[in-house]
Structures are given as structure tokens and as C-alpha cells.
Amino acid sequence: MNFHYHLLINPAAGSGTANKKASQLIDLFDQNDFTYTPYYTTYAGEEKEIVKRLIGFLTPWDEELLQQPDDEPYHLLIVVGGDGTLHQVVNQFYLTGVNLPISYLPAGSGNDFARGIGLSLQVESAFRQITGADRPQKINVLLYEEKISEEYGLVLNNVGIGLDALIVATTNASASKKLLNKYKLGFASYGLYLIKALLTQKTFPILVEINGHKQEFNRTFLCTTTNIPYFGGGIPIAPMADPRKEMIDLVVIEKPNLFAIIRLLLQLLQKKHTNNRHYRHFSSSRIRIVSVDPQHGQADGENMGQRSYDLYFSTSSQYIWYTDKQ
Numbered sequence: 001m002n003f004h005y006h007l008l009i010n011p012a013a014g015s016g017t018a019n020k021k022a023s024q025l026i027d028l029f030d031q032n033d034f035t036y037t038p039y040y041t042t043y044a045g046e047e048k049e050i051v052k053r054l055i056g057f058l059t060p061w062d063e064e065l066l067q068q069p070d071d072e073p074y075h076l077l078i079v080v081g082g083d084g085t086l087h088q089v090v091n092q093f094y095l096t097g098v099n100l101p102i103s104y105l106p107a108g109s110g111n112d113f114a115r116g117i118g119l120s121l122q123v124e125s126a127f128r129q130i131t132g133a134d135r136p137q138k139i140n141v142l143l144y145e146e147k148i149s150e151e152y153g154l155v156l157n158n159v160g161i162g163l164d165a166l167i168v169a170t171t172n173a174s175a176s177k178k179l180l181n182k183y184k185l186g187f188a189s190y191g192l193y194l195i196k197a198l199l200t201q202k203t204f205p206i207l208v209e210i211n212g213h214k215q216e217f218n219r220t221f222l223c224t225t226t227n228i229p230y231f232g233g234g235i236p237i238a239p240m241a242d243p244r245k246e247m248i249d250l251v252v253i254e255k256p257n258l259f260a261i262i263r264l265l266l267q268l269l270q271k272k273h274t275n276n277r278h279y280r281h282f283s284s285s286r287i288r289i290v291s292v293d294p295q296h297g298q299a300d301g302e303n304m305g306q307r308s309y310d311l312y313f314s315t316s317s318q319y320i321w322y323t324d325k326q
């Protein structure tokens with residue numbers, strides 16, 4: 001197939017890492033005589049404006065394209081940024097009602113989606129995975145509807161209420177994240193804020209409804225609905241989650257006391273946390289979560305605000321253009 005690549009670059013992602021990775025990617029396109037058009041965002045939110053303008057140019061996926069002659073180039077969008085940039089782009093697709101393939105060069109500080117689908121974090125390898133693919137892969141995504149604020153959207157990674165969302169709210173607002181990213185210590189910013197959040201996050205009651213079966217958790221500390229195993233830059237909170245399955249994974253952790261949580265965190269580092277009795281896991285194609293108590297929320301690392309939540313989750317799919325690692 002003959003491609004024209006549209007590169008949507010958030011140069012601020014990964015505190016500037018994305019700008020460097022975009023230059024490396026562009027060098028590889030030039031060396032291989034591939035045609036492309038770069039679009040750089042200049043402010044937060046501009047990625048959605050760029051996508052709105054590009055939607056009409058991008059080519060929808062159809063298996064029959066493989067049999068047809070290469071007269072017309074295939075117009076493919078490649079997002080260069082972090083999980084948040086990708087989140088904004090696919091949500092713009094969703095709100096516009098289109099399901100176009102998309103490709104991705106992970107260049108944020110966490111890059112959990114790329115880890116989850118097996119897309120390399122190294123520019124050259126990711127370039128080979130993107131340009132070596134002749135068709136996209138169907139990846140599961142989660143749809144959510146929040147009834148109180150009448151808000152809906154799509155997530156590639158996870159939606160969290162409680163601890164992880166408090167970490168997102170504080171890290172995204174902090175200057176130290178930028179500083180730590182500068183020294184390639186993005187994961188350390190999550191670590192620092194994890195400790196702070198552990199000491200400040202209070203427990204809260206939630207109601208979970210799965211297949212008509214209601215369950216209450218009165219001392220919830222963390223409640224993460226996820227599509228992939230990771231959050232917070234590679235922390236395998238739900239190792240059983242698989243973005244190739246049409247399934248939603250839910251992890252609820254209750255906090256009896258601080259020592260029990262520290263024990264669980266140590267087990268998490270050794271990947272033995274799923275056996276801890278305070279770790280609860282559920283899997284279903286439809287899940288409802290209610291927190292009347294106002295809590296921080298996060299969607300793919302983007303802050304959803306501190307408020308009450310009544311969330312309904314279901315599944316859908318998104319075409320991602322890449323091949324598996326060789």
C-alpha cells in the first residue's frame with residue numbers, strides 16, 4: 001500500500017520528549033522517502049481542532065483496499081504524544097461518530113496504552129511496527145456514560161476514582177513532573193505523588209453493579225476500571241486485563257489500615273498483589289460504579305475533576321495501525 005502519513009504532534013507531551021521523538025520519526029520518514037504532513041499543537045486542546053479538520057481527509061479501513069491498485073494514497077493519522085493526547089484524539093473521533101484507524105508513536109511520560117498493546121516505546125522499532133503493517137488491528141476500548149454530569153466518552157486505558165485519580169490531579173498540576181521528566185524520571189513523579197496520595201486519600205463508599213448484581217464497598221481506596229494491565233507508567237495493577245478481549249476489568253482495593261496498603265504495594269512490586277485479600281477483581285462486558293461521595297476521577301490520565309460519579313461502562317473497538325513486535 002502507498003501511504004500519506006498525517007503526524008499530529010503534541011510537542012509538550014513527556015515534557016518535551018515528544019518533540020524529540022517527532023524529529024526522529026520525521027528523519028526516518030525522510031530516509032525512507034515516505035510522504036507525510038506534520039501538525040504541531042501549540043496549546044492544550046488544539047489536538048481536537050486539528051482532528052476535526054483532518055477527519056474528512058483520512059481513509060476509512062476496508063479489507064477490500066488490499067486487493068485494489070495503489071492509485072490513491074492511504075491517508076493515515078499518527079499521533080505523537082502521550083496517553084492523554086491519544087485519548088483526546090479518539091474521543092474527537094467518537095464524538096464525531098467516525099471509526100477511523102489511527103496509529104501512534106508513544107512519547108508521553110507513562111505510555112501505558114503502548115505497553116498494553118505491545119507497541120514499542122523506542123522510535124525506530126515503533127516506526128517499523130507502524131510502517132510494516134498492511135492493516136490495522138481491532139483493539140477493545142471502554143465506553144463510559146456518567147449520568148450525573150451527563151458526560152460520555154471513550155477510554156483506551158482506564159477510568160479511576162480515588163487514589164490513582166488523586167495522583168493524576170496532583171502530578172499533572174505539578175512543576176516537579178516536568179523536572180523529573182527532563183531527567184527521564186517521569187515514573188518517579190508518580191512514585192512521589194503516590195506516597196503523598198497514600199497519606200491523604202480517605203476511604204469512601206462505592207456501589208458496584210455487574211450483571212444486575214449489586215455489591216457495596218464501604219472503605220474503597222482505589223477503584224479502577226481498565227482495558228489494559230497498566231496504569232501510572234507501567235504499574236501492572238490488573239495483569240489479567242487484555243485489550244484484545246471485549247471485556248472490562250475492574251479492580252477495587254479497600255483500605256483497612258496504612259500497613260495493609262504498604263504490604264499490598266510491596267506485593268505489587270513483586271507482582272503478587274492479586275492474591276492479597278484486599279484486592280478485588282471483576283470482569284464483565286457491562287459495569288456500573290456509583291460514588292456519591294465526591295472523589296477525584298481520571299480517564300486515561302486526564303483529570304475528570306472532583307465530584308460524585310454514576311458511571312456506566314460498556315465496550316467498543318478502535319482500529320490501531322501497527323504490527324506485533326518482531
Ligand SMILES: Nc1ncnc2c1ncn2[C@@H]1O[C@H](COP(=O)(O)OP(=O)(O)OP(=O)(O)O)[C@@H](O)[C@H]1O
Binds near residue numbers: 014041043046085086
Ligand atoms: N502544545 C501543547 N501544550 C500544552 N499542552 C498540550 C499541548 N498540546 C496538547 N496538550 C495537552 O496535553 C495533554 C496530553 O498530554 P499527554 O498525556 O499526551 O502527555 P503526558 O502527560 O506527558 O504523558 P502521559 O499521559 O503518558 O504521562 C492533553 O490534555 C492535551 O490537551
